[in-house]
Amino acid sequence: xxxxxxxxxxxxxxxxxxxxxxxxxxxxxxxxxxxxxxxxxxxxxxxxxxxxxxxxxxxxxxxxxxxxxxxxxxxxxxxxxxxxxxxxxxxxxxxxxxxxxxxxxxxxxxxxxxxxxxxxxxxxxxxxxxxxxxxxxxxxxxxxxxxxxxxxxxxxxxxxxxxxxxxxxxxxxxxxxxxxxxxxxxxxxxxxxxxxxxxxxxxxxxxxxxxxxxxxxxxxxxxxxxxxxxxxxxxxxxxxxxxxxxxxxxxxxxxxxxxxxxxxxxxxxxxxxxxxxxxxxxxxxxxxxxxxxxxxxxxxxxxxxxxxxxxxxxxxxxxxxxxxxxxxxxxxxxxxxxxxxxxxxxxxxxxxxxxxxxxxxxxxxxxxxxxxxxxxxxxxxxxxxxxxxxxxxxxxxxxxxxxxxxxxxxxxxxxxxxxxxxxxxxxxxxxxxxxxxxxxxxxxxxxxxxxxxxxxxxxxxxxxxxxxxxxxxxxxxxxxxxxxxxxxxxxxxxxxxxxxxxxxxxxxxxxxxxxxxxxxxxxxxxxxxxxxxxxxxxxxxxxxxxxxxxxxxxxxxxxxxxxxxxxxxxxxxxxxxxxxxxxxxxxxxxxxxxxxxxxxxxxxxxxxxxxxxxxxxxxxxxxxxxxxxxxxxxxxxxxxxxxxxxxxxxxxxxxxxxxxxxxxxxxxxxxxxxxxxxxxxxxxxxxxxxxxxxxxxxxxxxxxxxxxxxxxxxxxxxxxxxxxxxxxxxxxxxxxxxxxxxxxxxxxxxxxxxxxxxxxxxxxxxxxxxxxxxxxxxxxxxxxxxxxxxxxxxxxxxxxxxxxxxxxxxxxxxxxxxxxxxxxxxxxxxx
Numbered sequence: 001x002x003x004x005x006x007x008x009x010x011x012x013x014x015x016x017x018x019x020x021x022x023x024x025x026x027x028x029x030x031x032x033x034x035x036x037x038x039x040x041x042x043x044x045x046x047x048x049x050x051x052x053x054x055x056x057x058x059x060x061x062x063x064x065x066x067x068x069x070x071x072x073x074x075x076x077x078x079x080x081x082x083x084x085x086x087x088x089x090x091x092x093x094x095x096x097x098x099x100x101x102x103x104x105x106x107x108x109x110x111x112x113x114x115x116x117x118x119x120x121x122x123x124x125x126x127x128x129x130x131x132x133x134x135x136x137x138x139x140x141x142x143x144x145x146x147x148x149x150x151x152x153x154x155x156x157x158x159x160x161x162x163x164x165x166x167x168x169x170x171x172x173x174x175x176x177x178x179x180x181x182x183x184x185x186x187x188x189x190x191x192x193x194x195x196x197x198x199x200x201x202x203x204x205x206x207x208x209x210x211x212x213x214x215x216x217x218x219x220x221x222x223x224x225x226x227x228x229x230x231x232x233x234x235x236x237x238x239x240x241x242x243x244x245x246x247x248x249x250x251x252x253x254x255x256x257x258x259x260x261x262x263x264x265x266x267x268x269x270x271x272x273x274x275x276x277x278x279x280x281x282x283x284x285x286x287x288x289x290x291x292x293x294x295x296x297x298x299x300x301x302x303x304x305x306x307x308x309x310x311x312x313x314x315x316x317x318x319x320x321x322x323x324x325x326x327x328x329x330x331x332x333x334x335x336x337x338x339x340x341x342x343x344x345x346x347x348x349x350x351x352x353x354x355x356x357x358x359x360x361x362x363x364x365x366x367x368x369x370x371x372x373x374x375x376x377x378x379x380x381x382x383x384x385x386x387x388x389x390x391x392x393x394x395x396x397x398x399x400x401x402x403x404x405x406x407x408x409x410x411x412x413x414x415x416x417x418x419x420x421x422x423x424x425x426x427x428x429x430x431x432x433x434x435x436x437x438x439x440x441x442x443x444x445x446x447x448x449x450x451x452x453x454x455x456x457x458x459x460x461x462x463x464x465x466x467x468x469x470x471x472x473x474x475x476x477x478x479x480x481x482x483x484x485x486x487x488x489x490x491x492x493x494x495x496x497x498x499x500x501x502x503x504x505x506x507x508x509x510x511x512x513x514x515x516x517x518x519x520x521x522x523x524x525x526x527x528x529x530x531x532x533x534x535x536x537x538x539x540x541x542x543x544x545x546x547x548x549x550x551x552x553x554x555x556x557x558x559x560x561x562x563x564x565x566x567x568x569x570x571x572x573x574x575x576x577x578x579x580x581x582x583x584x585x586x587x588x589x590x591x592x593x594x595x596x597x598x599x600x601x602x603x604x605x606x607x608x609x610x611x612x613x614x615x616x617x618x619x620x621x622x623x624x625x626x627x628x629x630x631x632x633x634x635x636x637x638x639x640x641x642x643x644x645x646x647x648x649x650x651x652x653x654x655x656x657x658x659x660x661x662x663x664x665x666x667x668x669x670x671x672x673x674x675x676x677x678x679x680x681x682x683x684x685x686x687x688x689x690x691x692x693x694x695x696x697x698x699x700x701x702x703x704x705x706x707x708x709x710x711x712x713x714x715x716x717x718x719x720x721x722x723x724x725x726x727x728x729x730x731x732x733x734x735x736x737x738x739x740x741x742x743x744x745x746x747x748x749x750x751x752x753x754x755x756x757x758x759x760x761x762x763x764x765x766x767x768x769x770x771x772x773x774x775x776x777x778x779x780x781x782x783x784x785x786x787x788x789x790x791x792x793x794x795x796x797x798x799x800x801x802x803x804x805x806x807x808x809x810x811x812x813x814x815x816x817x818x819x820x821x822x823x824x825x826x827x828x829x830x831x
Contacts, residue, residue: 053068054067055067065163079161091112093109180231192230201501246511249505257284257506270285283339287335295333305485312503312509320338331521332521403813403817403823404823424447428456434470473590476581493513542747554566582609741753
């Protein structure tokens, strides 16, 4: 068989761990792998294949000469790497001869075995390994073709490959230790760079890569091969290089951001930079497509939630989020990054937002109000940038600060005074009338702690318009008196966007916000738009249950979308409901929150009700536009069974297809229904009903039995009351049970109340039949065992540290106040 007919084909774009490669990796004892495979085929012009043939007769154990169609240094280096992968060897460059003035060669390069490293101790493994690879690439011209038959072929083979001592490695190439010493392959590095591009940390990338290798055939050997499964040091080094290339230096990242701004613009992410003249403060604005669409919503006009955090990257840059409330929760209208939490830094960031998007609050230059915590620097910057916007303090943060002041030892507040002073402060904060406010203030002035009285008096004089509920009566807050939306968004940023891992610098934060955060909000909004969240219907029906059914017949239609609804408690009070604006004169709906009176009107008369939790097809289409923009489907896609869309709604939603927001126009209420024939004949029907028996005989017997059982239950309760009324615990639980029963009756859950009572009585009967242990036995029990009166189960007690460890106090302010203990801190110094 002639050499010209024996053509070897080696694909240059193989996957590192392909089945073919693993089959070709053999060793000296089983037949050494040859860098060419004989095939009865002729030459091919496929540029992705390397053709290798022997130059002459079969080589010796010391030298083997091959010819190949390698054209340049890149293809030669790739062939050497492929050869090393198939033979479990690694090669490093020993010498490169200059060919700049050479007329016959393109390249002359020599590799030696990686184990034969310079300055390696003589006793080390492979210190004197003689294996080498020498590659010369000849030029193909009329002069070189004269003396070389391989260059005269239709597919020339200009590369001369000399393999020295390939069977004479002075070290093992099959053991796990030898595989560990291999150098990582180029494709392996590219795979890990892809992991880093997918926002994986080095540790996450290593775990994923190892799991992918382990599920393949011979996975345990692939894990030992450093060419396919690199050592952690190499992975972390690649990550540092990738991070520096993509994010720049850790300090002063604005240069890298300016360099990547065209890339962000192609992705639809608007990134703006700003720096003060002296360079002391810098700010970055990030506005994704969803954020820019949220700026056009009507909700952005009413109330904007603002919060900041500075523990998201290694440089401690501050992230400030501005959010608007929607039916799918809070959605950011912008994210600002700045280098400090000073008034100057905040002002620089807010000025950047105002300059880039002057009408970002639903088409207005400023919202109705900003909801913040009591950060002096943040509030001063907001006042400077948007002086026409009112500022409100989060009620939770205000109450939390007061309770921590009362429980601080330096303030010398007696423990038995703390709860009384806190109650008086809460009466001031939640007063709903001027008379109630004055009465609460007088009550606080009558207390004996002068320091706390002076603190509250100063707070009232300086900021009463920001934290008193009475001062918010003229604002449409939709029932939002806390900054919970902003607090939840910060947790989303840390838990989901950053996976509780600090970013490298501000550039990494910008990319996380622009990609991961954008995808999260798109997915969350689409869940609501696709009607996959049951909370809306549950909240709507829970409000309806709080109104008696007969109250619907007493609703008075006042005209122009206004209704008069009776109180559910039957005290003779009436509340006016305006459906166009979503307001009610009751305490809950006075600020725009959706109350039970609005729910009753909405069920029987319909209407707009912008804050109604039950989403209509128009609401879901608006959410779809918010998430998808111009790619949002038509409103028919979001319609549920039984939904109908009026022509006026279709006209307003047609603008959404052109990239405009859904207009918050009012919707006319249907006119008051005229008297139906059934209503006109009501007296006759009443007379007929009086003549007929109301119930059947069996129903009358059931009613009599139920009445008898009720009388028996009341009689037994009276006996218990006569015997136990003098006990404090009895009176306490009686008051609590009475209040709970009233709430259950208002919610029309009487059957559930009886079921719970029956279950509790059965449990008490079972507990009464048990034989309790002696009190002395309880005193002898070790820590960690139950303190109840039951006997300890037989056997060795569990040795669980969790049973003995003290439980952490819950981060719930009302529980801390009720237990009269200091409030638990979640993070930071002033939270």
